[in-house]
Amino acid sequence: MEVFPVFTGEYLFDSCSPLHMLLTQETVTSVRHQHDFVEIAYVVQGEGIHLAGGDTMQVRQGDLFVIPPGVSHVFHPVDLTGADPLLIFNCMLRPELGAMLRAMPGGLPESGPQEKLQPLLKLLEMKQWFGYRERSREVSRLISRLYRIQAYGPPEDQQRLYPLLSELAALIMPAAGVPFTPQPADDYDPLHDVILYMISNFRERITLQEISRQIAVSSRQFQRLFKSKTGKSYIQMLQEIRMKYSCILLAFTKLGIQSVALEVGIYDMKYFYRLFREYSGMTPATYRSRLHSDNDSAKEMMGSAEYCPR
Structure with a gap:
């Protein structure tokens, strides 16, 4: 069974808001991960590939995904050079939100009767991911309003988030029963499958011969192709993936440094220290x-919410 790092809500949520929002720019080596909370991920800009659980799909601006706790996923840009960024706006709902809603008789301020909260409660209980394809910027407008209140409003304004979350849930929940599996475009580059395989299997010893067979070319052809399309060698990218996972494990777990190295598939500690210093500029x-030492450490790891969709 595949196990991926878990982003935990205790690092992300303050005491007064039911959600935390931020923007991330995904890269070809973005970390496949899980959460202990529900994440609503909205594609703000660009085209990409989304690996969610065992499903892979091509995504574009305006697509939204609900990712329940325990479901591993990662976004990956179609453009391998970084020239066309893939931007994802993340709306993360605190783990105890469902219990909070049920404990408030008659609903929340401005949200009306408890019945209006049912779509949100159902969303929080989802066990499988689902996707919603925006039609006329209806999602963008709601997320923009949520962000402005959450980022700039005074603490008392946080209560205004609940009716907006309920409205968003009512809009997207009908899509929970509809398959979201857009097939890759005709010009889909099989190198994406190679990189996604690396992201999911970086712990293993993946030889150049094994990886090149995935796209039916020789090892020499594969190296030239990989370097020309990504700007990095296969080994450079594999080690970058391992270092990114090492950073996540150092931030979100109490594993010792040697255990972190073993977890990412590196068994020579001197080599691990050298790679980590080259990647981060410091020791593990x-x-x-x-x-x-910083209460906002996980927020720094995952990005910052400086962008607001319009």
Whole structure:
């Protein structure tokens, strides 16, 4: 069974808001991960590939996905060079939100009767991911309003988030029973499958011969193709993936440094320290210490919500 790092809500949510929102720019080596909370991910800009659980689909601006706790996923840009960014706006709902809603008799301020909260409660209980394809920027407008209140409103304004979350849930929940599996475009590059395989299997010893067979070319052809399309060698990208996962494990777990190295498939500790220093500019211990000395460490790891969809 595949196990991926878990982003935990305790690092992300403050005491007064039911959600946390941020923008991330996805890269070809973005970390496949899970959460202990529900995430609503909205594609703000660009085209990409979304790997959710065991499903892979091509996505574009205006697509939205609901990712329940325990479902691993990752977004991956179609453009391998970074020239056409894939931007994802993340709306993360605090783990205890469902219990909070049920404990409030008669509904919440401005939300009306408890019945109006049912779509939101159902969304919070989802066990499988689902997707919604925006038609006329109806999602963008709601997310923009949520962001402005959450980011700039005073604490008392946080209550205004609940009716907007209920409205968003009512809009997208009918899509929960509809398959969202757009097939890759005709010009789909099989190199994406190679990189997604690397993201999911980086712990294993993946030889150049094995990986090149996935797209039916020789090892030499594969190396030239990989370098020309990504700007990095196969080994450079594999080690970058491993270092990104190492950073996540140092931030979100209490694993010792040697255990972190083993977890990402590196068994030579001197080599691990050298790679990590080259990647981050510091030792693993210093990296962890600096993150844990800052209450917003996980927020820094995952990006910042400086962008608001319009």
